[in-house]
Amino acid sequence: MKEKIVLIGAGSAMFTRGMLFDMMHKGWECDLALVDIDPDALNVAERLVRKMIQARSCKIHLTASTDRREVLSDATIVICTIGVGGRRAWEQDVFIPRKYGIYQPVGDSVMPGGTSRALRMIPAMVDIAKDVLELAPKALFFNYGNPMAPVCRGVRKATGANMIGLCHGVFHVGQYLAEALGVEAGELEYTAMGMNHLTWFTEMRVKGQDVIDRLEKFADEQIAKVSRSESSPAEVNLFTWSLFKLIKAFPAVRDR
Numbered sequence: 001m002k003e004k005i006v007l008i009g010a011g012s013a014m015f016t017r018g019m020l021f022d023m024m025h026k027g028w029e030c031d032l033a034l035v036d037i038d039p040d041a042l043n044v045a046e047r048l049v050r051k052m053i054q055a056r057s058c059k060i061h062l063t064a065s066t067d068r069r070e071v072l073s074d075a076t077i078v079i080c081t082i083g084v085g086g087r088r089a090w091e092q093d094v095f096i097p098r099k100y101g102i103y104q105p106v107g108d109s110v111m112p113g114g115t116s117r118a119l120r121m122i123p124a125m126v127d128i129a130k131d132v133l134e135l136a137p138k139a140l141f142f143n144y145g146n147p148m149a150p151v152c153r154g155v156r157k158a159t160g161a162n163m164i165g166l167c168h169g170v171f172h173v174g175q176y177l178a179e180a181l182g183v184e185a186g187e188l189e190y191t192a193m194g195m196n197h198l199t200w201f202t203e204m205r206v207k208g209q210d211v212i213d214r215l216e217k218f219a220d221e222q223i224a225k226v227s228r229s230e231s232s233p234a235e236v237n238l239f240t241w242s243l244f245k246l247i248k249a250f251p252a253v254r255d256r
Helices: 013-025 039-056 086-099 111-135 148-159 169-181 212-227 238-247
Strands: 003-008 030-035 060-065 077-080 140-143 163-165 188-195 198-206 250-252
Touching: 013 030, 013 039, 013 060, 030 039, 039 060, 077 111, 086 111, 111 140, 111 148, 140 148, 148 163, 169 188, 169 198, 169 212, 169 250, 198 212, 212 238, 238 250
Parallel strands: 003 030, 003 077, 030 060, 077 140, 140 163
Antiparallel strands: 188 198, 198 250
């Protein structure tokens, strides 16, 4: 059966482009519906996706709508990547706490910024979940929006929807660690566990061999660069590598 995928928050062109590239790379044939409440952002995303489909001659049937209820019926996969309030609201999550001496790495998961974002996100996600349960009750329901844990917990408590939270962070940091070890990303096998933005790489192997010791040597080199004033702490992720040295587990996504 052909999949019907509904992407809610498709106006995020970077995420939409990345997801479509992965779908094309895997050779998926599907119906894809793009949804965003911002018609201008949706128009940009739709034009971009159509060009990508034409360039690769993919068997993907594309539709777009500002109303999710128009396209949710019979969906087999629903992916949410919304950000209520957009970048301007996120800036306030960061800058207002700074006025009171509270500095946050990102401001989208914990501390005042995370709380503020959760208060915006959860009501909107609950409304989406209710529509999914009504119109596509058998669909796999994925969320990429932060704060991940509060959003998923809030949606489940309010609606009973089986929302699954996903984040690209572990995979991107896995690539970063592979580069640090001088191996291809596919060669590094790892175990990562924890909550979103509080995830730890606890095991790392290359061709079956533990590489924690090799990574410790790399950490020593990065820390030494700062000591010799060859690099700034931010350039080498000093806090991250120092934490790794202390507990022998690597934090994903680094100092966030």
